[in-house]
Amino acid sequence: MKRIENYDLGAHNTFGMKVKAALYIEYDSVDELMSLDYKSLPQPIFHIGAGSNLLFTKDFPGTVLHSNIKYIKYVDMGLDEVLLTVGSGVVFDDFIANVAGNGLWGPENLSLIPGEVGAAAVQNIGAYGVEAKDIISGVVCLDTKDWTKTVFKVGECGYGYRDSRFKHERGRYIITSVLFRVTRKYSPKLDYGGVRNALEGYDLNALKPTDIRDAIIRIRNAKLPDPAEIGSAGSFFKNPVISREHFERILNAECPPSAAGKGPVPCPEKGGPDTGIARPQGSHADIPHYDLPDGTVKVPAAWLIDQCGFRGKKLGGAQVYEKQPLVIVNASGSASPEDVLALENEIIAKVKEKYDIVLHPEVDHI
Numbered sequence: 001m002k003r004i005e006n007y008d009l010g011a012h013n014t015f016g017m018k019v020k021a022a023l024y025i026e027y028d029s030v031d032e033l034m035s036l037d038y039k040s041l042p043q044p045i046f047h048i049g050a051g052s053n054l055l056f057t058k059d060f061p062g063t064v065l066h067s068n069i070k071y072i073k074y075v076d077m078g079l080d081e082v083l084l085t086v087g088s089g090v091v092f093d094d095f096i097a098n099v100a101g102n103g104l105w106g107p108e109n110l111s112l113i114p115g116e117v118g119a120a121a122v123q124n125i126g127a128y129g130v131e132a133k134d135i136i137s138g139v140v141c142l143d144t145k146d147w148t149k150t151v152f153k154v155g156e157c158g159y160g161y162r163d164s165r166f167k168h169e170r171g172r173y174i175i176t177s178v179l180f181r182v183t184r185k186y187s188p189k190l191d192y193g194g195v196r197n198a199l200e201g202y203d204l205n206a207l208k209p210t211d212i213r214d215a216i217i218r219i220r221n222a223k224l225p226d227p228a229e230i231g232s233a234g235s236f237f238k239n240p241v242i243s244r245e246h247f248e249r250i251l252n253a254e255c256p257p258s259a260a261g262k263g264p265v266p267c268p269e270k271g272g273p274d275t276g277i278a279r280p281q282g283s284h285a286d287i288p289h290y291d292l293p294d295g296t297v298k299v300p301a302a303w304l305i306d307q308c309g310f311r312g313k314k315l316g317g318a319q320v321y322e323k324q325p326l327v328i329v330n331a332s333g334s335a336s337p338e339d340v341l342a343l344e345n346e347i348i349a350k351v352k353e354k355y356d357i358v359l360h361p362e363v364d365h366i
């Protein structure tokens with residue numbers, strides 16, 4: 001077990017914020033975790049994963065805990081389904097590489113998401129049409145209330161879009177391992193925009209899980225910053241869901257002035273005359289969207305941020321990433337939490353003013 005006071009958290013947050021914790025403890029097993037005199041540790045207590053989805057806004061006055069429980073055990077090799085239990089400190093992508101390398105289907109669309117297994121089960125990480133909950137069978141925790149081992153079946157975890165009971169009952173449960181259910185059954189998931197295209201040239205009836213994994217890695221590398229090179233915490237905001245009426249109000253708004261300065265023109269899609277003027281970049285009729293089963297509409301936050309002119313915008317050491325405006329990066333390597341918060345607030349205010357949509361951060365603020 002590692003136990004260090006006044007600990008520099010620089011290596012434990014991919015945003016690269018230079019902050020300190022009063023105490024840092026890293027345990028290697030459930031027994032070590034259980035041996036802690038939890039109530040006497042400096043408060044508050046915060047459990048960290050790889051620090052890939054959080055923004056430390058200041059020095060942390062209490063104890064930061066980290067799991068170094070690392071094992072991947074196959075526990076039930078069924079004819080179709082395979083169950084495995086994975087320690088909370090395993091790098092999520094190492095788990096995927098292991099499963100896909102064994103020819104098993106399930107987590108391959110989540111390839112290259114930074115972070116560790118325990119945090120993935122807290123955050124219900126998702127990408128390319130798959131969420132962690134789709135492959136999680138159960139979550140094994142230590143309940144800090146009475147210091148007992150608790151197992152939740154996936155249906156008891158309260159999973160939603162980047163959401164779970166572990167986020168709402170923050171601090172109560174420490175995840176020590178996760179039970180995953182994967183399958184031998186041929187089941188590539190190609191329907192999320194871009195995945196099929198990235199597999200051009202492949203026989204789509206004879207793919208291997210590693211083919212999908214490689215394709216996803218190519219897609220992600222093309223638009224997301226490599227945390228080893230430039231600090232960020234992935235998508236900074238959640239994608240907002242709005243009512244259909246709100247969506248139609250945006251869709252039917254007048255096009256913004258054209259670059260040629262001819263003033264606002266009714267969008268052709270709205271039934272207005274097609275003036276022959278090329279639709280100016282940013283026309284609301286271009287708004288990408290995904291209709292949800294309950295009639296609401298999901299709008300990519302990246303599009304909204306881009307339309308508000310933030311792509312590439314710098315504020316102090318922080319910057320909206322050029323290739324993907326949903327990501328805020330520590331461009332200078334020495335951005336302060338204040339720089340990031342100021343840029344975040346500016347984005348939220350502008351998107352609210354222009355579209356009457358309130359963006360919510362996806363990144364945890366600590």
Ligand code: EPU
Pocket residue numbers: 126127128129191192193233234235236237238239290298299300301302326362
């Ligand atoms: N969408 C669909 N179907 C599609 C394509 C997109 O429903 O075929 C929806 C998505 O659910 C998403 C929105 O449209 O809500 C925008 O999708 P886009 O592919 O542009 O992705 P994004 O908004 O840039 C989101 C995740 C990423 C994840 C990608 C790929 C969030 C906040 N971000 O980003 O996750 O890698 O989709 O699936 O949901 C992260 O959480 O840090 C992250 C990088």
